[in-house]
Amino acid sequence: MINNINFSFSSKDDNEQHKEVYAYFGSAVYYAQVLEHQLTNMLVLIRVAKKSEVSITDIDNLFSKYFSNTMGNLIHELKETYKLSESELKELKEILKLRNYIIHDYFKKKIWLTVK
Numbered sequence: 001m002i003n004n005i006n007f008s009f010s011s012k013d014d015n016e017q018h019k020e021v022y023a024y025f026g027s028a029v030y031y032a033q034v035l036e037h038q039l040t041n042m043l044v045l046i047r048v049a050k051k052s053e054v055s056i057t058d059i060d061n062l063f064s065k066y067f068s069n070t071m072g073n074l075i076h077e078l079k080e081t082y083k084l085s086e087s088e089l090k091e092l093k094e095i096l097k098l099r100n101y102i103i104h105d106y107f108k109k110k111i112w113l114t115v116k
Helices: 014-049 058-065 071-082 087-113
Strands: none
Touching: 014 071, 058 071, 058 087, 071 087
8 A cells, every 4th residue: 555655746846746745744644643642532531431530630641641652552552441353453553554654764765756
């Protein structure tokens, strides 16, 4: 899937090409972070729901804990907490792999797309 991503830049000047690459990159990063935030929300919610009393400080501490985790760690904890099915876990791991590629490797491997 990752290798099938192609851009059609032939009708655009360099400046427009760069804008488009960075716009797609920014959009992908944004959606990855939205997912990470949702995974955190799910973990905080279940922890809060299991307590008889909870303070704002408790909630803040939970958010701080989970926001400092990697997406892989969030997925692992979610798997244990929500008893995810194999297909759900597989999909999350595929998303994680793509997210990691975009964040850590995309420009290392595809920088030539931004240069003529």
